[in-house]
Amino acid sequence: MTEAVSAPGQRSDCAFAHASEAEFGRILDFYQVAWNYEPTTFPILWDLDGNVLESFAPDFYLPELDLFVELTTLQQRLVRKKNRKVRRLRELYPSLRIKLFYARDFRALMLKYGRSALVSELSGTMGQVVPHHESDLEPDDRPLGLDRSAAPNHAAFDLKPDGDAGQRPERRSRNARRRAIRKAAALANVPATI
Amino acid sequence: MKVSQDLVSDVAEVLLSEEQIAAKVAELGQRISADYAGRELTLVSVLKGSLPFMADLMRRITLPLRIDLMEVSSYGGTATESSGLVRILKDLSAPIDDQDVLIVEDIIDTGLTLNYLIRYLKGKNPRSIKVCSLLDKPARRLVDIPIDYVGFEIPDAFVVGYGLDFGEVYRNLRFVGVLRPEAYES
Numbered sequence: 001m002t003e004a005v006s007a008p009g010q011r012s013d014c015a016f017a018h019a020s021e022a023e024f025g026r027i028l029d030f031y032q033v034a035w036n037y038e039p040t041t042f043p044i045l046w047d048l049d050g051n052v053l054e055s056f057a058p059d060f061y062l063p064e065l066d067l068f069v070e071l072t073t074l075q076q077r078l079v080r081k082k083n084r085k086v087r088r089l090r091e092l093y094p095s096l097r098i099k100l101f102y103a104r105d106f107r108a109l110m111l112k113y114g115r116s117a118l119v120s121e122l123s124g125t126m127g128q129v130v131p132h133h134e135s136d137l138e139p140d141d142r143p144l145g146l147d148r149s150a151a152p153n154h155a156a157f158d159l160k161p162d163g164d165a166g167q168r169p170e171r172r173s174r175n176a177r178r179r180a181i182r183k184a185a186a187l188a189n190v191p192a193t194i
Numbered sequence: 195m196k197v198s199q200d201l202v203s204d205v206a207e208v209l210l211s212e213e214q215i216a217a218k219v220a221e222l223g224q225r226i227s228a229d230y231a232g233r234e235l236t237l238v239s240v241l242k243g244s245l246p247f248m249a250d251l252m253r254r255i256t257l258p259l260r261i262d263l264m265e266v267s268s269y270g271g272t273a274t275e276s277s278g279l280v281r282i283l284k285d286l287s288a289p290i291d292d293q294d295v296l297i298v299e300d301i302i303d304t305g306l307t308l309n310y311l312i313r314y315l316k317g318k319n320p321r322s323i324k325v326c327s328l329l330d331k332p333a334r335r336l337v338d339i340p341i342d343y344v345g346f347e348i349p350d351a352f353v354v355g356y357g358l359d360f361g362e363v364y365r366n367l368r369f370v371g372v373l374r375p376e377a378y379e380s
Contacts, residue, residue, distance in 0.1 A: 031309065
């Protein structure tokens with residue numbers, strides 16, 4: 001699996017893919033729970049030659065609790081995909097602790113904190129700015145040019161753009177992520193740092 | 195937020211009646227009295243939701259005990275106005291070093307507040323810290339904290355009454371009920 005080097009999160013220095021993730025990061029910050037954003041990518045499907053075909057990067061890792069958290073506030077079709085991936089992850093890595101946060105869980109959290117008015121902006125398509133994570137895309141949905149030549153059997157697996165074909169989606173993604181940060185910051189009334 | 199004058203009409207379903215709560219509180223009081231016999235117990239109530247539970251529970255414990263109150267800021271209210279970190283709004287009024295502390299909570303769902311509170315209280319060197327919660331909503335748990343005394347495990351619904359609020363209202367209901375979605379969606 002791949003481990004990105006990232007310090008425990010701070011709300012504004014992280015490029016979230018979805019506004020709900022930014023809000024969740026702020027909640028963890030508030031309660032002083034350390035977290036990393038998408039620090040680990042787990043391979044979950046290989047071809048017969050051992051090349052990784054599919055991988056999954058849970059949104060948050062809470063090191064003090066040794067817990068991964070995946071937020072899924074997206075449309076039902078994507079939720080089904082995520083459910084399948086989490087099931088597969090649990091089969092392959094049984095010692096791994098992962099909590100799936102559905103849209104209803106997120107709504108309840110917002111309701112509890114008196115922020116139910118923000119739910120529609122932070123959930124589903126409204127809050128989604130880019131495809132959640134390249135590794136969350138189905139094999140057929142992935143942009144061309146991804147390096148799939150990683151070693152088999154849980155070895156390191158990097159998703160790297162390859163040539164021009166790989167760079168364009170990456171550029172779009174970065175701009176879109178900046179928009180997501182600005183949007184999340186505006187909703188939370190805090191300055192955005194990109 | 196539009197609140198009906200008849201609070202009960204905003205409740206879709208009574209989850210725990212006054213009688214059920216009273217019986218459970220008596221049972222918890224009995225267990226706590228037995229477990230802490232011969233020891234010096236301090237009950238720490240976390241404002242504001244646990245106030246009715248604390249008031250009833252302490253009268254069901256037959257041991258000499260002290261009580262204290264704490265209040266912790268909640269995410270959302272002041273989060274973006276101040277430092278963005280949880281704060282102790284009201285601290286203990288007396289030291290707890292070398293005492294057996296029992297945190298009295300109304301409900302535990304994510305466990306985030308309790309996790310912070312336990313870490314904070316441990317810094318005050320008590321002999322022991324345990325947790326008593328009237329309600330437990332395990333479906334929402336993020337931080338796995340052992341709860342030593344649980345009244346009721348409840349389903350994943352937004353509940354009010356017996357200290358639990360929505361927008362500071364409904365705390366004075368004598369039962370625990372599920373709030374109608376119209377009440378919080380309006």
